[in-house]
Amino acid sequence: MLKLAFTVVIGLVGAALLHLVIILALPHFTGLDAYTRVTAKGDPQRFYILGEKPDETGLADSDPYVQAAVCPFDIGDLPVRLQARGAVPFWSLVIYDSSSNEVFSMNDRTSAGGALDVLVASPVQLTTLRKALPEALEQSILVEMPRAEGYAVVRALAPRKSLEDAAHAFLAGASCEEFSSP
Amino acid sequence: MKIAANLFRVPLYVALALLIAFGGGIMATLYALNASSGFGAIRLGAWEAFPRAQTADADPYAKSHRARAGQLLLGTAEGLRFTATQDDSGQPLSTACRYEITGQTPPARLWTLYVTDRNGNAIEPRPGLPVGLNSWVVARHPDSSFTIAIGRGAEPGNWLPLPDGEQPVALALTLFDTPTAGSSGLIDLSMPGLRRVGCGRA
Numbered sequence: 296m297l298k299l300a301f302t303v304v305i306g307l308v309g310a311a312l313l314h315l316v317i318i319l320a321l322p323h324f325t326g327l328d329a330y331t332r333v334t335a336k337g338d339p340q341r342f343y344i345l346g347e348k349p350d351e352t353g354l355a356d357s358d359p360y361v362q363a364a365v366c367p368f369d370i371g372d373l374p375v376r377l378q379a380r381g382a383v384p385f386w387s388l389v390i391y392d393s394s395s396n397e398v399f400s401m402n403d404r405t406s407a408g409g410a411l412d413v414l415v416a417s418p419v420q421l422t423t424l425r426k427a428l429p430e431a432l433e434q435s436i437l438v439e440m441p442r443a444e445g446y447a448v449v450r451a452l453a454p455r456k457s458l459e460d461a462a463h464a465f466l467a468g469a470s471c472e473e474f475s476s477p
Numbered sequence: 478m479k480i481a482a483n484l485f486r487v488p489l490y491v492a493l494a495l496l497i498a499f500g501g502g503i504m505a506t507l508y509a510l511n512a513s514s515g516f517g518a519i520r521l522g523a524w525e526a527f528p529r530a531q532t533a534d535a536d537p538y539a540k541s542h543r544a545r546a547g548q549l550l551l552g553t554a555e556g557l558r559f560t561a562t563q564d565d566s567g568q569p570l571s572t573a574c575r576y577e578i579t580g581q582t583p584p585a586r587l588w589t590l591y592v593t594d595r596n597g598n599a600i601e602p603r604p605g606l607p608v609g610l611n612s613w614v615v616a617r618h619p620d621s622s623f624t625i626a627i628g629r630g631a632e633p634g635n636w637l638p639l640p641d642g643e644q645p646v647a648l649a650l651t652l653f654d655t656p657t658a659g660s661s662g663l664i665d666l667s668m669p670g671l672r673r674v675g676c677g678r679a
Contacts (some may be wrong), residue, residue: 302490306497313502318509318537322544329547345549347599353547357599358651359608360589363549384613385587385653389531389552395543396533400552402654404586448549452587452653454613 322394327353330367330393333446339367340375342449342469356450362462363450366471371443374416374424376435379469380409383462385452390415393444407434411449414474415440429476447471514546515539521668524559524650528657548597556585556653562595562645564673570646572639574676575628580669581621585652588612590625592639593647600646602638610637628674 591609
């Protein structure tokens with residue numbers, strides 16, 4: 296009897312250990328995480344507008360009043376500049392690293408003049424840029440990204456049907472391009 | 478004779494220990510990941526939100542959950558999504574019942590409300606019916622609070638249609654650009670009440 300109880304205790308300790316190992320290791324190999332799905336969209340450095348229904352990558356923007364676009368990027372060689380402008384009641388941007396940890400987020404109220412203009416760069420690239428800030432970047436928000444790979448999500452709100460075209464145009468005009476200083 | 482019995486018993490105990498370890502460990506993990514999006518939830522009445530789920534400070538359960546769900550979460554400056562899977566009395570939300578939302582949202586520039594399944598995917602109503610409600614279109618009382626009727630049958634005033642058939646549903650109330658997202662719990666927040674009016678034809 297004692298042996299059986301001992302066996303069960305050992306089993307439970309093993310279960311607890313295994314539980315911890317799975318929980319801690321799972322984020323690294325699910326293959327279902329948001330970064331994997333975003334990169335499955337296609338080439339990096341361009342925005343992909345998401346539909347209401349999940350597509351083959353499983354990404355969707357489920358909110359009927361929100362339109363969203365994602366851009367996978369890699370700043371290993373050059374910084375990436377995100378830009379968009381247009382009249383929408385609300386837009387927001389969030390930048391995630393490849394582990395889907397939030398690096399930076401903002402909305403239209405926290406932007407300069409209501410336009411989206413963000414430069415994502417590595418600490419080294421930013422130091423070089425700040426020495427002689429190009430004129431084009433004077434209004435830009437400079438975001439330091441510790442890791443090279445990540446993705447950006449831009450959302451635009453259309454609380455009324457009549458504003459859906461504006462929200463779509465805002466996202467369709469959004470750019471996510473490598474920035475090389477002249 | 479005793480040696481022979483032990484010879485069979487020891488591998489049996491080892492097998493049992495391994496079975497409990499692997500079976501229990503995997504079941505407990507699956508249960509934990511399906512049951513909740515991690516710790517750090519703020520619960521206001523029937524509503525639940527995870528303001529830190531998308532950050533590096535999220536707990537390991539939240540990180541595992543989001544790596545499996547693969548959703549594009551809202552950033553801190555974007556907003557905060559509250560979901561309700563049960564009403565104020567703790568009964569799970571079902572399409573067979575009628576509900577009423579009354580009150581105010583915490584301060585936010587905009588909010589949207591729509592019906593989802595239990596995985597967070599929006600459920601589209603029959604064509605022609607409203608897909609949801611938001612702070613621009615909702616009709617308000619003179620004190621700017623609002624009442625929203627939720628159910629399968631159309632109702633006057635603010636009405637959010639539930640899909641046909643009997644299935645468990647959830648409600649998603651997203652606050653955009655809200656101080657709630659960065660809340661340290663010091664602000665007194667109040668979410669609208671979610672009351673069950675009745676079920677079936679009653």
